[in-house]
Amino acid sequence: MASAPRFKRVLLKLSGEALMGDLEYGTDPAQIERIAAQVKEVRQHGVEVAVVVGAGNIYRGLEGAAEGMDRATADYMGMLATVLNALTLQDALEKVGVDTRVLSAMAVTEVAEPYIRRRAIRHLEKGRTIIFAAGTGNPFFTTDTAAALRALEIHAEAILMAKNGVEGVLDADPSVNPDAKLLPEISHRQAIERGLRVMDSTALSLCMDNDLPIYVFNMADERNIDRIVRGERVGTLVSSETASNSDGAAPKPGEPAGTTP
Ligand code: UDP
Numbered sequence: 001m002a003s004a005p006r007f008k009r010v011l012l013k014l015s016g017e018a019l020m021g022d023l024e025y026g027t028d029p030a031q032i033e034r035i036a037a038q039v040k041e042v043r044q045h046g047v048e049v050a051v052v053v054g055a056g057n058i059y060r061g062l063e064g065a066a067e068g069m070d071r072a073t074a075d076y077m078g079m080l081a082t083v084l085n086a087l088t089l090q091d092a093l094e095k096v097g098v099d100t101r102v103l104s105a106m107a108v109t110e111v112a113e114p115y116i117r118r119r120a121i122r123h124l125e126k127g128r129t130i131i132f133a134a135g136t137g138n139p140f141f142t143t144d145t146a147a148a149l150r151a152l153e154i155h156a157e158a159i160l161m162a163k164n165g166v167e168g169v170l171d172a173d174p175s176v177n178p179d180a181k182l183l184p185e186i187s188h189r190q191a192i193e194r195g196l197r198v199m200d201s202t203a204l205s206l207c208m209d210n211d212l213p214i215y216v217f218n219m220a221d222e223r224n225i226d227r228i229v230r231g232e233r234v235g236t237l238v239s240s241e242t243a244s245n246s247d248g249a250a251p252k253p254g255e256p257a258g259t260t261p
Contacts, residue, residue, distance in 0.1 A: 149206065
């Protein structure tokens with residue numbers, strides 16, 4: 001028989017890339033459907049799910065700024081792009097019968113509720129899946145920081161950080177070093193000091209300061225979200241120093257192992 005979920009409430013961070021599948025740009029309907037099915041599955045196991053969506057598949061403020069646009073304006077455009085992704089995901093979730101609310105940090109009242117922390121928690125308690133749109137509502141931040149912030153605000157027990165095509169956190173950039181290896185476990189501090197790409201440093205610091213674990217996993221394996229909420233070790237666990245190995249090395253014999261190939 002399947003084991004009981006380990007978490008009661010989690011926050012799933014979906015970057016824009018995670019919605020893109022194999023496309024170069026935009027959203028892949030088949031990929032969104034797969035994500036919706038996975039969220040549905042964990043909901044059916046009684047786990048409350050909040051989602052933060054990014055927008056790298058549509059627009060990134062930094063790209064606009066690089067082309068000479070005012071950074072704050074470009075960032076607001078990026079935040080608006082996350083609203084598009086949030087509505088796409090809401091539509092897919094509703095199609096598979098998952099009751100969903102979009103809560104936006106920017107006013108778009110025709111399509112989403114404003115973000116109100118207590119309301120978000122209430123939705124979760126009522127079994128609704130919530131999607132946080134428009135990041136933190138502030139330019140110069142990212143949706144990774146929004147994920148850390150909202151997870152803390154709603155008392156999520158962990159952030160599930162979906163990656164596109166990588167198994168978790170690697171010890172080097174695979175495009176530079178083809179021998180880069182997966183780190184099954186690492187502390188927030190080590191990830192910051194070694195410049196490992198878990199999430200951006202503002203977001204990572206927020207998680208470190210507040211002892212919030214991050215599970216970094218490959219979105220391509222459709223069993224991964226369910227595995228993580230059941231307590232199976234998949235990809236990389238980024239947690240506080242006391243809980244993790246001091247050198248980010250593989251677990252010792254007898255300890256649960258990562259499930260990467
Ligand atoms: N953004 C922002 N403030 C936030 C969150 C996002 O200004 O709190 C903007 C920023 O321009 C960013 C864009 O929205 O580039 C899309 O978010 P992000 O790059 O985090 O998306 P992801 O990489 O997760 O797809």
